[in-house]
Amino acid sequence: MSDLDPDFDPAFSTAVSTLVNAAVDRELAGRRVAPPFDRTGSSGGSGRQPRRLVGWTGPALAAAVAALLLVGSIVAIDHGRGRRSATVAGPAPSVSRSADPDLSEAARAFAAAVAGAREASEVPGVSVGPISESDAARFADSGLWTMPGPAPATPVPGHSYSVTVRYVVGYHTDKDGHSPTDGVTVVSGELRDAAAGSCPPPFLARPGHTYLIDCQVTFRPGAAGSVAFTDRNPDGFTGATFGLSDPAEPSASPSISTSPSPDPNEAARVYAEALAGAPEASAVPGVSDRPAPAQRSTGMGVGFTDATVVNPARGKSYPLTLIYTPGTDDPPLAVLTIRFEDVAAGHCPGPFRGRTGHTYRLQCQVTFRPGTEGRAYYTATGPNGADGVGVALNLP
């Protein structure tokens, strides 16, 4: 104990310790017995190991997918800057890399990315400036990708367009034990599904700055085109993808589907039929219904999973919790359904009635197809048609 601390107050420390211990024991009630240890997921060498469900590991892919859904909208992400970057002198924490081979892999990729990146101010097509006070207050330990200008609605194939994406990087607030230069990451962007064009080469991003990234894109006939940004840190990466136009033909892998019926009466009829066949969420086994957090009550509905499967085993069925929060853009009362895509098999409860202001958690089962990420699509059918959003389910 802290016998060298002159201000150490044993009585106070004991009181707090007792309360914390009691609280943790209460939170873990019923879990005292160790579950069987899963040797099949833990044997082998020191390389990347297959794991079962790993909670909260999906933000990178989920951010990319969700961003693709929000064309011209915003995606805020965290940068996971709790670790020294490769550009910082001094030893890395000794306990980290030996304990997690996955993180070592990410750290190696990060070091390679840093070696190939330049300072943002030296990169043509990138403008850098200090973060505004209001953004700094909003995005502590996080960031924000936006595409300020409108995407061309009907781009002319062969014509070159300029696209600007803004990236705000908030300050890293966990200063304790870290260097002031902590938090350097590497940002890179690439065009997808485009005839030609380019984005600036990789550059170093630092907390407390705003970056404007200019890309040039020439569209292919019938293709939407997209631009994907990756922000790599020592723990992995986060990403954001922006659709660049409304395609003349459906994209090969749409992450959002909007299908307003050309005939309002037909849409209303479909809605009425769906509603008649959909019970309340509370009556559907495997669905829980809770009030939605206030900050999620506006805008589009948001769907995601609270865990991502890493390296799923072939043929194994995994339990997954899928979460959907209708937004104010959704009808007040819609029929919610979940469907899987790019998986071997999958099942979720539903359909059921979903309301704005609520959050629904669905207990689902999914068997993955080797080498594919698998997706879940949430569809909200309302009186004016159906809207859907999709999320990636695993890291293949």
Add this chain to the structure above:
Amino acid sequence: MDTTAVRLAADRQPDGERGFDALYRAQWWPMLRLAQGLVDDVGSAEDVVQDAFAGLYRHRDRAGLTADPDAAARYLRASVVNGARSALRRRRTVRTWLGSLRPVDQHAPAADEPALRTAGQELARRALAALPARQREVLTLRFLADLSDTEIAEATGMSAGNVRSAASRGMATLRATLRTDDLGGLS
């Protein structure tokens, strides 16, 4: 069975399997408590502990880890601390851009629990959780694992001086946050 017999029996096990099993049974609960204290989420805590034991299992033949319970415990503690840091970063990512959808009543008290005691526990947990990361880690390791400053330094990768400094600042913040009367009346 005396100590010698135990050692002989363990020596017959390939790859220290039996030693690992014994460690797993003995250390699961303390590591789960530690992880829960660090991440405040049972599912994440179980994942962190599972990963820590998976790492130990992969390295069970190195440096006699499973034959030395103290070394294994040190390894596990460091792995849990490291895993908790990663879990918190991942969770923060999701929370930042999607908002928290965690059940608000996840740790709601049972109906038959004394309300005041539960309130005191919640106060202490929240005050601890609100501390900066390193202070929270240091005090969690002190409170839940009863570690010395040197052991905390080893588990967190910090120097002993930084551990003492973080502990002192953390306790000062807790003292300012929590009223002694409340703690005395509720502990």
